[in-house]
Amino acid sequence: MIDQIPQQPKKWYQGSILVKLTVITLIILALLVPSSWIQGLIDERQESQSKIGTQVSDSWSGSQLIQGPVLMIPYHKQPMAANSTVGYIYLLPDDVHIKANLKTQLFKQGVFDVTVYTSKVGVQGNFAQPNLVKLGIAPGQVMYDKARLLFSISDIKGLLNNPSVKIQGQNYTPEPASGDINPFEQSLQVNFALPATGIIAFNYDLDLKGSNDINFLHIGKTTDVQFISDWKTPRYNGRYLPDTRDTTADGSGAKWHMLYYNRPFPQQWLNDNTILSNSKAIAEATFGVRLQQPVDEYRKVTRTNKYATLIILLTFVSLFLTELIRRQPIHLFNYTLIGAAMIVYYTLLLSFAEQVGYNYAYLISSTATIALISFFTASLLHNKAAAALFAFILTIFYGFIFIIIQLEEYSLLVGGIALFIIVAALMYFSRKINWDSH
Incomplete structure (x- = not known):
């Protein structure tokens, strides 16, 4: 008679739901470490994109700030002295009307896209005569025949051609300004004879190229800007939102109308070329448009990665409930493998997003991950129907995250409602489990 081998009694921790839940929780916490590594990889790729963008801006042209014009009029400080020194009157325009028509393109550098643009900017307006009484200057001191009109853009290499300036109906060709008296760091100037009376009208056109931003300086008593x-x-x-703005299928447009009450510059002053180069004042008077991607690929991947813990948690809970309902134990090592697959998912998402865009990358990565986990679950449970149900649950989870990522303004609302429904579903299915029998 063959002796039967006695079965080893189960140890206290074997078959314990509490112990298994504790270990599963530890596995989820351990998976947070590689999840943070994925975020580090995303940040590194995003930094690379930023560096590429800086390189393209340096080669193409950077963000543009349209500044000016300013009227600069020399005068004799001591009119009766033979060796009188020369001072300068700085005068800002009464009215400035700017119309900017901008066309964009994506400059591809490797796997990265950088937004660049070309723009036609028309500037027109007028100056009043300087108020010499307030300045304490006699008309005989003013050197009207040596007046200058100056204007500037922040990146001069962005000029596509030499602008033509018209003052009082006469055409002038501007030249680069030099010297310590100029109000802008980089400026172009026109020398002309200023009439002693009357309004001084001007207009000029700028053909520019730039990247990322186009901004304007509030410099007139009245400044009107139209952007298309x-x-x-x-x-x-900037500090000034447009008065009107609209977005159509063909693009966008905006209009600003501003008065000089909030402008941080005086209308006229003497002998101080730093008024318009003060960084704080420029920041207060600057407004414009940033050509921002609605949500770029890296921002979307970053937002998706933030939901990694939630997806893993919901997946493990669903798998654990399936295990209890079917009374087929799944080894903790298999939980770890499924968690690893869900972490690798984000590497796939990032790499494919750089090549084919976020939406297609999400579809490819999610399909591959759901298929892998589902086939693995089918082999563990030996039940294709249960694996199909689990695949459906995973599809709902990943579809839920995709919808949240696409919705910027309503993502919190939709996410809160969906999470409530998920928790309610888990509560419903968990009620069928006799927890005392395990």
Whole structure:
């Protein structure tokens, strides 16, 4: 008679739901470490994109700030002295009307896209005569025949051609300004004879190229700006939001109308070329448009990665409930493998997003991950129907995250409602489990 081998009694921790839940929780916490590594990889790729963008801006042209014009009029400080020194009157325009028509393009550098643009900017307006009484200057001191009109853009290499300036109906060709008396760091100037009376009208056109931003300086008593672009997702910069703005299928547009009461510059002053180069004052008077991607690929991947813990938690809970309902134990090592597959998912998402865009990358990565986990679950449970149900649950989870990522303004609302429904579903299915029998 063959002796039967006695079965080893189960140890206290074997078959314990509490112990298994504790270990599963530890596995989830351990998976947070590689999840943070994925975020580090995303940040590194995003930094690389930023560096590429800086390189393209340096080669193409950077963000543009349209500044000016300013009227600069020399005068004799001591009119009766033979060796009288020369001072300068700085005068800002009464009215400035700017119209900017901007066309964008994506400059591809490797796997990265950088937004660049070309723009036609028309500037027109007029100056009043300087108020010599307030300045304490006699008309005989003013050197009207040596007046200068100066204007500037922040990146001079962005000029596509030499602008033509018209003053009082006469055409002039500007030249680069030099010397310590200029009000802008980089400026162009026109020398002309200023009439002693009457309004001084001007206009000029700028053909520019730039990248990322186009901004304007509030410099007139009245400043009007009209912006038109084929870019559909502008973000408005500075202290002044546009009075009207609209977005159509063809692009976007905006209009500003500003008075000088909030302008941080005086209308006229003497002998101080730093008024218009003060960084704080420029920041207060600058407004414009940033050509912002609605949500770029890296921002979307970053937002998706933030839901990694939630997806892993919901997946493990669903798998654990399936295990209890079917009374087929799944080894903790298999939980770890499924968690590893869900972490690798984000590497796939990032790499494919750089090549084919976020939406297609999400579809490819999610399909591959759901298929892998489902086939693995089918082999563990020996039940294709249960694996199909689990695949359906995973599809709902990943579809839920995709919808949240696409919705910027309503993502919190939709996410809260969906999470409530998920928790309610888990509560419903968990009621069928006799927890005391395990």
